[in-house]
Amino acid sequence: MSILIFYPLATIVIGLxxxxxxxxxxxxxxxxLVAAMLGVAGLFLCLGSEMLAILQVLIYAGAIMVLFLFIVMTVDTRREEVQGRLAQIARPIGLLLSGCLGALLLMVAVSFSERGNDTDEWYASAASLGKTFLNEYALPFEIIxxxxxAAMVGIAIMSRERLFDRPRANQIKELPTGGKASGGITS
Amino acid sequence: MIPIPHVLFVSVLVFIIGMLGVFLRRNILVVFMGIELMFNAANLAFVGLGRIPPVEAGIVPDGFSIVPFVMAVAAAEAAVGLALVVALYRASGSVDIDVLRSMKG
Known part of the structure; x- marks a missing residue:
């Protein structure tokens, strides 16, 4: 059953x-990318873990990609990508490196011979995954x-103190002299 | 049912596509999306390799239980990275990685 879904879904994920x-x-x-993440969630389901599929939809397709879309639409990205001198240099090197690593990884993948009898059982159900997290993975779970x-605090500080927001020359003239800069931290 | 090399094959292809995005695209947001694709490929490889027998009943293989940790780290990375992108955009008005070269020595 799952083998009928896996191969078409894998093709769709690669295409996306x-x-x-x-x-x-x-x-x-x-x-x-949202569609590709949902496809990977389907692959997790085929590979025997409904919990990982749910987490994939919630965390990746839900949280991370909503953040991505929000930022993409905030930042003005409509102008064309200019292929400058740096891009001209980067293109062949990037293709070469990707080709080399891809060949290497494919050799590793092929070297895994088909071992044992794979069954359709659920490898990581929600219950067993929860038990694992609260027993043998308790310490990593707390560390994560x-x-x-730490990420949340870092983002809050970074967006509050305006570390990178240097006032430009034309903005300095517009500010009232002696007045308090708008948007400053009141503490 | 599904052979492990086939899962790894899909994972390698998605990883290489993500790496090509990192190397070839000039928009820093698309570069980030390539990194997310590579995270997904790694998760797929973890799940595929977690299916290597023998698997005892009721015990989650390590390849499966590592995946939520990878997702959590990816979430933190995406949040911090996007905050940096917004800060860089406010400072320089561009998201082109050829323009963002002020840290060059």
């Missing part, structure tokens, strides 16, 4: 991933919360 890279408009790239909190 190529679309992410090839689409000229970043908004289109983001929408295609620290990582998330």
């Amino acid at each position: 991933s190529a679309g992410v890279i090839l689409a000229p408009n970043p908004v289109h790239s983001a929408v295609l 919360t620290l990582v998330l909190i």
Whole structure:
């Protein structure tokens, strides 16, 4: 059953991933990436874990990609990509490196011979995954919360103190002399 | 049912597509999307390799239980990275990585 879904879905995911890279408009790239994430969730389902599929939809397609779309639409990206001198140099090197690493990874993938009898059982159900997280993975589970909190605090500080927001020459003239700069931190 | 090399093959293809996006695109947001594709490919490889027998009943293979951690780190990375992109855009008015070269020595 799952083998009937896996191969068409894998083809769709690869096609959508190529679309992410090839689409000229970043908004289109983001929408295609949402579809690719949903396809990967389907692949997780085929591979025997409904919990990972749910997490993929919630975290990737839900949280991360909504953030991506929000930023893509905030930032003005409509102008064409200019292929300057740096891009001319980067293109052959990038193709060469990707080709080399791709060949290497494909050799590794092929070297995994078909071992054992694979069954259609659920490998990681929600219940067993939850038990694993609260028993043997309890410490990493707590550490990952620290990582998330550190990221949240970092973003809050970065967007509050305007570290990179240097006033430009024409903006300085517009500010009232002696007046308090708008948007400053009141503390 | 699904052979492990086939899962790894899909994973490698998605990873290479993501890496091509990182190398060839000039828009920093699309570069980030390539990185997200590579995260997904790594997750797919973890899940595929977690299916190598013998698998005991009721015990989650490590290849499966690592995936939520990767997702959490990817979420933190995306949030911090996008905050940096917005800060850079406010400072320079561009998201082209050829323009953002002020840290060059």
